[in-house]
Every structure is written in C-alpha cells, then in structure tokens.
Amino acid sequence: MFSFIAKRLAYCILVVIGVSLISFFILHLAPGDPARLMLPDGSSDADIQAMRVELGLDRPLITQYLSYMERAVQGDFGESIFYKQSNITIIFEALPATIILTFAAMFVALLISIPLGIISGVRRGSLIDVGSMFFALLGQSMSPVWLGIMLIYILSVSLRLLPPFGSDSIANLVMPAITLGTPLAALITRMTRAGMIDVLNEDYITATLAKGIPWKKVVNKYALKNVLIPVVTIVGLQVGTFLGGAIVTEQIFSWPGVGRLIVSSIFRRDFPLVQSAMLIVSSMFVFINLLVDIIYTFIDPRMNIVREKATTRKTKRVQV
C-alpha cells in the first residue's frame, strides 16, 4: 500500500516539475523581452534594462530556471511587481475565498443533482426524468458568463433578493456558487441517472429483490452505493477544474479569490505573480487528484488488492 502511494507521489512530483517548466518558460513565449512585457508601453530602454537585471534575465535560461526552482522549493516564489509583497503570501491570502466558493458550488451541485439523478434513473421516462434531463442539458449548454449575469439581473437587480457584489455574507455566496456549480450539477445528474439505470438492470439487484428486500431500500442502499462510487471520483477531479472555472465566476461577481487575482495580475502585467499562481494552483490540482485516487481505493471494495489486508486469513485453504 505504501509503495503504491510512494509511486504515485513520485509521479506527481514529476508532473509538478513539468508544470514548473511550462509556467517558467511561458513568459518567454512572447516575441521580444519578458521585461518589456512587464513594463508599461513606452518605457525607456534604460528602464527595461534595469528590469532585466532585477529579474535576472541577463543570465542563461537554465540558470534562471534552476535558481527559480531552488527558491520555490524553499517557499520563495518571488515578489509581485504590483503588490511589492511575497507572491506566496498574496496567493495564500486569496486562496480561502476560492476554496469557500468551490465547496459551496460543490455542495449546491450535489444537493440538487444526486437526488434528481436517482429519481430520474428510477422513474425513467417520467415527467421528472424528462424535465431533469432537459435542465441538465441546459446547464451544460449555458455559458457560465451568461448564467452569472442573468442571475445578477434576475435576483439582484429585478427582484432585489441578493446583493450583486461583495463577499461578506452567505447571501453573497449564493449566486457565484450556483454559477460555478451548475455545469457540475448537470454532469452529475446525467451520470447518476445513467448509473442508476445500469445498476438497476444488474442481476444482483434482481437477486436482492428476490430476498424480499423492499424496493426503496434496494434503490437507496444497495443500488446507490454502486452508482455513487464512480461519481465520487468525478466530483473529486472536478475540484481542480473549479480552480480554473472560478476565474470567470470570480470575475463576474468580483469575488476576491485566486481567480480574480490572476486576471487582475494579467492585466497589470504582474507576470511573476501569474507565474507563481499557475505553479501553485496546478500543484494543488495534482495533489488533490492524488488524494482522490487514494480515497477511491478505500471506498471501492474491489480495490482492496492495493490495500493492506490481514494476512492470516489468506493462508487457510478453503474447500470450494
């Protein structure tokens, strides 16, 4: 089991190194000078040269990368041009807001989609089924930009139910959470429904019914566990996707999270910050995926090959 985790961990680190390479070299994609990129247009050559020296851009690329990584593993991700503060501090200050938003969105999504998916799968062809499939399709087809704006229009401007901006209270969380969570809810509804239909067709469900177990219990206990196991994986993986999707949502609602920070930094040409954010966010994504994989081996009993087991039992031979 530990060798399993160790192997995966090593792989993750390799991926993170790869990401660091990309986030480092992405700056040099620009035609011309990264320093020129970071300074406002029309800066003098002297300013640009000073910036180059300051950023160490006069050294060979490999050296730059290595010293960048050397500092990074010690927790030093450089300084933001705009804020004049350590990048990592700025990013970690903005992170909780994004995490809160992510969890809220997931909560909203699961709360609606799983029961809806179950009912749709059990009552195939019914009004609820058709309705929920239609809404799932809509949810996946709407631009989150549009959804966010429309929510503001309907709930904030017209009905005056919720505040359009800000981040102080739960009320502020509602619309961003809905905006971010809707595509996920649509996906989970479809998955749960399909899974339920498949599982209910399985022999072991018929066998369970043959034992006299009531239908409700069969659906909500014995079928559901089979349906939800793959769903959990997908949801876990989506956490990482949310970090990207949050960019647009945070921008619409001026939610003070990492996403909005990145967008502002891009427009301010604060590329050291953007670089660091990319590296940090991606690394988090990689490790979250690893965590999800590990959790999966615990919740799916068929995966206990990878887990440690009491070895004494195995030695007894059993007559077949």
Next chain:
Amino acid sequence: MNNTGRRLLRSKFFLIGFTICFVIMLLAIISPLIIVHSPDKANLSQRLRPPDFFKNGWAGHILGTDAMGQDVLTRLLIGSRYSLLIACIAVILSGIIGICAGMIAGYYGKWLDNLIMRLADIQLSIPTMLLAITIVAIVGPSLYNLTIVLVVTCWVQYARVIRGNVLLVRNMEFINASRVVGASDLWIMAKQIFPNVLTPCIILGSQQVGYMILMEAGMSFLGLGVQPPHPSWGVMISDGRNYIQSAPWTVIAPGVALMIMVMGCNFLGDGLRDVFDPKMKS
C-alpha cells in the same frame, strides 16, 4: 440507404442536433447577404432601443440595439461567424494534432507513448482557462492567437481518446497480417487504424465545438478573446453586461443564441454516440 443512415435518422437526438447546428451554420454563412443594418457602423442616435420584434417588419430592429446603436440581430448573425469559425477551426486543428499524437502514442507504445501521455498529464494539470488566458496575455490577443490557444488547450482530449481506441485496434489480427505482408507503419496507421478510430473522433468533435464556443465566450468576457470591433457572442454578452438593467436584450439575445448552438452540438454528439458507440459514456 444503409443501416447506419437509417439508425441516424431514427435518433431524435441526432435529428434535433443536426438541424439546429445546420440552420445556425447556414445562417452564419449567408449572414452578410441577408443583413439589413450595418454590422459595424455606430449609430448613437439609436442606442439601446428595445426590440421591435416584428412591429416594423424586417427593416426594424427586431432584437433592439446595443450601446453603440448597432442592431443586435445583425451583430448576432455576424458574431456567429466569428464564434463558429473559431470553434470549428480550433476543433479541426486540435483534432488533427490530437489524432496524430494519439495514434503515435497508441501504435508505437513504450517511451513514445509515455512521453506523449506525460506531456498530456502535465498540461491537464494546469486549469484550462488559466493556461489559455496566460498565453493570450503574453502573446497578445488576436483572432489568430485565440484560435491557437484553444487548439493548444484542447488537443489533449483527442489524444487520450484516440490512443485508447488505437490500443484496442492495434492488437487485432488484421494489423498483424498487414505487418507480415510488409506494409509500412504509416500505411497501416492511415488505412487501417484511422478508419476504426474515426467514429469517436467525430463524436468528440461535435461535443468539442460546443465547448470551444463556451471557452471563447469566457475569454471574450475577460477581454482576452475576440477584440473590438469584431463581434462575437462572447463579446456581445460582455459588452451588454453594463447595460443589463436598462437594456437586458443586449445580453439575453447572444446568451440564448449561444445556448441553443451548444445544445445543438450536445444533441448531435449524444445522437451520434447513441448510434455509433453506446458504450462510450464520458
């Protein structure tokens, strides 16, 4: 009409999706010929007029005007050209790259497979939007760059799916038979493997078009997508945002158009998948 064709026509999903996509694409193509108002001349005396619908017939502002006084329907039609063109080209290009990468990875295996798949993993670790906006910010926003960025971020999906399919086909007898006869790798890949992986490509492609349209909308909203004065649905939504209270039609129209188009793509993809490969549920 052969069996597949018949099954396609029986699938409601396919019919609805195909119809929607076809109609919108057709409108996009012929739009310069049918528009009544000018698509890029500002007319400030007419700004923010509510939709006439059909009160003034075709000459009026059927869906109203926007903040620059331009007819919303006209911009919608012309904007569809940009949104759809970008999406389709991006899908085709990323498809080509992804298919090549996936085929090479699946066919040759070993270190080449490892290399390509690790590259894919690394890229997938970076949230798509983040990668896209960073690249565009650095190389500068333009239609060309936008399309390239979309291709760069989306080839991975193709590569993975194609590789999976190639792995399935590669071990089949007829491939080995061809090798024994002395067929070159390229010939095998082109003539024998590719036709077998074509189906998931088409299904994925139709879904990707919808995805690209949404991406473009998001990026245009952030200011890094289609640049003014060109219209696109994303740009229209973004522009209209500031006038949502006084002129909601400027936002509703492009949003609904976008939603219908993406729904059409999803229907099309679902219909194709149901007919060709019911086992493939993403």
Next chain:
Amino acid sequence: MEDLLKIKDLFVEYRTMDGVSKAVNGVNLTIHRGESMGLVGETGAGKTTLALSVLGLLPKRAGHVVNGTIEYNDLDLLRKENWAALQKIRGEKIAMIFQNPLTSLNPVFTIGEQIAMVYIQHQNLSKKAAFQKAGEMLEIVGIPAYRIQDYPHQFSGGMRQRVGIAAALVCNPDLLIADEPTTALDVTIQAQVLELMRNLQDRYKMSLMMITHNLGIVAGMCETVAVMYSGKIIEYGTIENVFRNPAHPYTRGLINSLPDIKAKQGRLKPIEGMMPSPMHLPLGCEFAPRCPWSTEICLKQKPVMDNLGEKHQAACHNLATVNLKGLG
C-alpha cells in the same frame, strides 16, 4: 402430496422496440410440498421467465403477464392486491438462486451483509444477531465463518454460488427455485454444489424447482421433471416415466441425443433445426417443423396435455404413433 405452488394458464410476454416476444404460452404446473422437480429446456424456452414470474421479478418495463394465476397458500401472487404479501413471501417462503455467480452478488457489499439482510428483513433481528447467524449459515454451506467480511470478488464462482444458496435458505423456505445454478461453474465444482444442494434439501425438507438444460442433473437430483419448449410444458412426469418412456418427440430427441457410454455409437444424434423465435411462433405445434412424426394436424392445431397414465403427461397429437415406433 399437498399442492404448494399452482401455476395455471400462465402467459408472459416481453414487449420491446423490436416486437413482442411470447416467452411463456400457457403453462400449467403444480409443485407439491417436498417435491423436487426439474424444469428442462433449451436456452430461450422460457424457463427463467417462468421462474421470475413466480416472484414477480420480471423486468418492469418489458415483461408483462398477460394471463394466468400463480397460487400459493390460496393467494394469487400475480394480483396487485397481494403485492404486500408477495414481498413477505420473497426470500422467506419462496427463495431463488440465480445462474451467474459472477453477477448475482452485489460487488460493493460483504457477503455477510448479503446474507444478514435476509435475517434483518424477515426475522427482525438486530444487525449483530443477523451477522452472527449469517456466519452460522456460511458454515452450513461450507464457507468458513471468518470470511464473513469479505467481498464477492474475493471468492471463486463455486463459493459465490454457495453464498447465494446460504442467503436463500435463511428462512427455511417452502420452495427453492434454482435457475441453472451450476451452469456457469466448472464440472468438478458443479458436482460439489449439487451435492450441497441435495444435502440441504434433505435437511430442510423443502421443495425444489431445479431449472436446467442438463438432463444429467435432473436425473441425479429430481423426482419429477417438466420439459419446456417454446414457452409451453410439453411433457411432465416422474423421472422413471419420462426418461424410460419419453412420449413427446422432443423429449425423445433429447434423450436420444445423450451420448451413451456403453453403446458403440459413431456419431451424436442432435435434434435437427432450431426452436422457433418467440417473436414469430407458428400456428400449430411449435415443435412440428422439427418433428419426424409430424402430420397435417400438427401444423394447424396446438396439442394439449394428455394423460399417459400414472404421473405422466405429454402434449402431442400423435402420441400413439410415436410410442409405437419406439426409441430411436
């Protein structure tokens, strides 16, 4: 012997997009208390459909009972008003074991849970007590009790089938319906599982409906046998009667096709042709197209079950001629 389960005039259809499949076409069958009956037939003859109908387990959207009654304890199990009673009967009075051990156990629950659930449902035991008894049940079927927390994928096919048997016998049911329980198992394992079933049947004194296409199993385990073809019972009787003097041409064909270890036979003797598709049943006797003794009336009129004597019935227009000709 007392009647336990009476199936009368049962007609079952499957309605699908491609058409209507007539799976069961007028079955009359009675199982008596303590009787072990074999239900023999080819794949597609309707045996599983018949079994599922007894417990109301037909697939909800496709399967329809179009006619008939199934009486148990003076209750018609097919009637909607008896639904609650049927729920109680399932697993408690009438139990079932299924054909494919790989798919008939829930992969994400322990085998202990899958046996204990019957105790909890029908005997209202606490979780602890139920698992305790489940462990005892495992021992009875030959699985060590300590494996109670293991999952189905940790067992071989034969052991999984034993788990299924254990779950079925929890409440000492009156009737056990076994739908091809050993078909998916290796031959050697088959013998062990059948041995187990024989012992348990003796011990629990229950009726057994053994569904199989294997005549050998029927001969070894059953007292009576019903032969099913195209959704109908075409012959029924004691093992001796049916095996020694098969009356229906199909049964004759089946017996004839068994390889005889003593005879110096050159080739096997299969029955020519195939069973008609349940979607397109012929007008007259369903077996007529394949029957060497068929006459004109066979193609036009469906035969009914005729009594051939003590505990022997068959449905054929030409019973006299068939029997005169002798076996072969």
